Amino acid sequence: MYDVMGVINLGEEHGSLEELTYYRNQASVPFAGKYRLIDFTLSNMVNSGIQDIAILAKNKYRSIMDHLGTGKEWDLDRRRGGLFILPPSFHHSNVKGDLQFFHQHLEFFIRGHQQYVLISAGHIIANVDYRPAFHFHKQMNADITVIYQDLDNNKELSNWRKIAIDDNGRVRALENKIQTIHSDKVSMEIFIMEKALLLEMIDTCTQDGECHVINSIIKNIEKLHIYGYSYQGYTANIDSIKSYYKHSMDMLSPTIWQDLFYQPRLIYTKAKNDPPARYLADSNVTHAFIGNGCKIEGKVENSILFRGVKIHKGAYIKDSIIMQNSEIGENAVIEHAILDKRTVITSGKHVIGEPDQPFVVSKRMRI
Amino acid sequence: MPSYDCVAMLLAGGEGKRLGALTKHIAKPAVYFGGKYRIIDFTLSNCANSGIDTVGVLTQYQPLRLNTYIGIGNSWDLDRKNGGVTILPPYVEKNGLRWYSGTANAVYQNLNFLEQYQSKYVLVVSGDHIYKMNYTHMLKQHIANNAEVTISVIEVPWEETGRFGIMNIDQENRIIEFEEKPKHARSNLASMGIYIFNTDILKLYLEKDEHDTLSVHDFGKNVIPAMLEGEINMYAYHFNDYWKDVGTIKSLWEANMELLKDQPSLDLHEYNWPIYSVNPNQPPPYIGPRAVVKQSLINEGSIVLGEVERSVIFYGAHIGEGSVIKDSVIMPNVKIGNGVRINKAIISEEAIIPDGCNIGNEEGEIILIEEEMGNC
Numbered sequence: 246m247y248d249v250m251g252v253i254n255l256g257e258e259h260g261s262l263e264e265l266t267y268y269r270n271q272a273s274v275p276f277a278g279k280y281r282l283i284d285f286t287l288s289n290m291v292n293s294g295i296q297d298i299a300i301l302a303k304n305k306y307r308s309i310m311d312h313l314g315t316g317k318e319w320d321l322d323r324r325r326g327g328l329f330i331l332p333p334s335f336h337h338s339n340v341k342g343d344l345q346f347f348h349q350h351l352e353f354f355i356r357g358h359q360q361y362v363l364i365s366a367g368h369i370i371a372n373v374d375y376r377p378a379f380h381f382h383k384q385m386n387a388d389i390t391v392i393y394q395d396l397d398n399n400k401e402l403s404n405w406r407k408i409a410i411d412d413n414g415r416v417r418a419l420e421n422k423i424q425t426i427h428s429d430k431v432s433m434e435i436f437i438m439e440k441a442l443l444l445e446m447i448d449t450c451t452q453d454g455e456c457h458v459i460n461s462i463i464k465n466i467e468k469l470h471i472y473g474y475s476y477q478g479y480t481a482n483i484d485s486i487k488s489y490y491k492h493s494m495d496m497l498s499p500t501i502w503q504d505l506f507y508q509p510r511l512i513y514t515k516a517k518n519d520p521p522a523r524y525l526a527d528s529n530v531t532h533a534f535i536g537n538g539c540k541i542e543g544k545v546e547n548s549i550l551f552r553g554v555k556i557h558k559g560a561y562i563k564d565s566i567i568m569q570n571s572e573i574g575e576n577a578v579i580e581h582a583i584l585d586k587r588t589v590i591t592s593g594k595h596v597i598g599e600p601d602q603p604f605v606v607s608k609r610m611r612i
Numbered sequence: 613m614p615s616y617d618c619v620a621m622l623l624a625g626g627e628g629k630r631l632g633a634l635t636k637h638i639a640k641p642a643v644y645f646g647g648k649y650r651i652i653d654f655t656l657s658n659c660a661n662s663g664i665d666t667v668g669v670l671t672q673y674q675p676l677r678l679n680t681y682i683g684i685g686n687s688w689d690l691d692r693k694n695g696g697v698t699i700l701p702p703y704v705e706k707n708g709l710r711w712y713s714g715t716a717n718a719v720y721q722n723l724n725f726l727e728q729y730q731s732k733y734v735l736v737v738s739g740d741h742i743y744k745m746n747y748t749h750m751l752k753q754h755i756a757n758n759a760e761v762t763i764s765v766i767e768v769p770w771e772e773t774g775r776f777g778i779m780n781i782d783q784e785n786r787i788i789e790f791e792e793k794p795k796h797a798r799s800n801l802a803s804m805g806i807y808i809f810n811t812d813i814l815k816l817y818l819e820k821d822e823h824d825t826l827s828v829h830d831f832g833k834n835v836i837p838a839m840l841e842g843e844i845n846m847y848a849y850h851f852n853d854y855w856k857d858v859g860t861i862k863s864l865w866e867a868n869m870e871l872l873k874d875q876p877s878l879d880l881h882e883y884n885w886p887i888y889s890v891n892p893n894q895p896p897p898y899i900g901p902r903a904v905v906k907q908s909l910i911n912e913g914s915i916v917l918g919e920v921e922r923s924v925i926f927y928g929a930h931i932g933e934g935s936v937i938k939d940s941v942i943m944p945n946v947k948i949g950n951g952v953r954i955n956k957a958i959i960s961e962e963a964i965i966p967d968g969c970n971i972g973n974e975e976g977e978i979i980l981i982e983e984e985m986g987n988c
Contacts, residue, residue: 499900502895511893516891516893517891518886518889518891520646520881520887521646521647521910521911521924521925522910523908524905524906524907524908525874525906525907526874526907528905529906530899531902532903533899534897535896535897535899535910536896536912537648537911537912538881540881549896
């Protein structure tokens, strides 16, 4: 896919992860014991052979810049091309919506040698090969290809954009805020089109003030040949605390983690240098991810521990997610909770949520 | 321009004969340790943490894996515009190819590498030992003593003095005598094979040694005794912390087991002295619903479905359901089937242990399993 430019569009992040996005954008929320949400989309692009990738940042992007660095971990520190983080500019503009961020970096899109672009959101969890979709796009002679999935029970906790597709595979309707549609198919928010069409959309939108990628597509749904490409593998849309919690817990199911992490295509992330996790004599761990650098003296059940977490004696962690460098004191009990980075739960404290309403402790809090 | 006060020469060509099958395809410094490391990580991290960022790594025996592993040195922050890590293998010159015939000869053949940095001091270390040491402290003492050579020494049990090069020192820490593996030692200060030389003195004695036809061109056996004879200013630097030569299967196993104590004498978690290593991209480790893990180290990329007690598990290891692993070291990408019992063993990289195998026992010797096992 040498001829395709990748764009991860963080200009239009849907949903809210509440406490987890106080200090970071959605795409950089930690996930599955060592990743950030963006790792999945970025790795998919790299694994599909895309060599130029732009990240359109909107706000709270310190964390994502720190995470991505020079793009080395994704093999994107290239002499030519590679990773480009494109931050927003703060001049006053009448045009609103995510296309304004494309417009602000018009030069980047004009200069790129690729004929095509693949635009994706940054908070979709999947291990997808985009190459068959690109092949499909060319074969159908499509103006735009949208990757979609069938709606199933697994998806009920997230707000997916519904998509209507006719028997010939043509997209007939896409949902937006104004228009709801009935369909059993949902968009994975991955679009393939010619760069020329994107430039045209940017140009038109700056003239008439209508500036969303999605609306520009919807507006032209009759005029353009928009096709749907069906993807069958595991997919999650992390757009709320509930979906974050549920899909994190999904990761403990062997079929799901094998689908995501044991493909020939690996998910890459920023490597850290922690020693292996240390389990002491009193530890009792079942059904869990335990990141490197952890020190476990207590009981951990059905949980995900990121790197460098300390669980002291007698502490009991159940059905919970504990992020980097947090510390759980002696005899503390954590159940159905999400603890952000560097939180400290002192001895004997109980932090207990509900299965459908996990208790969230924000970054650096001390209880 | 950096001043290159001290350049390190890291001897990494050791064959490690006593490690048997573990060093069939790799040099001793490349042998795995502690769930994610190779032995050489300790010396390279010590260099990086001590601020010595120009390191020549002398390789000879089975260098491929080691070369690949070290790469441009970025894992240890040693990928520098000036200096950084340089692999120094034996090379061909006008008069033909010369293998490194001894530790001293290896450095002698790379004097041109040292010359380009014009450093005042040279640190000679080996990649065979596990320890954390700040070489800057040793260098400071070397300068304060106005020494020409400083050798790092450690107290060893008297009954083991016969295995080491023993230093006899005076009250001012001046080395007055050196005995290689003495039968009746008069001191229990063993050389750790860590030397700081003034570059000019080192050059002088390496050239002398090269022309000595009786010499085996070894630092301990030839160069240091010659320097003592030449009344060079030679001092001992006392090191009192953890230092281990993991030269045998038993000592390698012991060193791994020591990491599992509640207060291990070697702390891999120390924030101010990190041990760097290459971090391959691995998914988080999965501890299964019926797994039991006690007193162990478990690295990323492993899958534990059985029982693990007092063991060290490297990345990519897979431990099947109902298997029980005790007092063992499971190296990278080992696949252990279901219902396997392993006791006091080292399972070498990529080995495959079929279902129902029974390896080792509580009382016996440490067992080394090298490759794929047939049926049990």
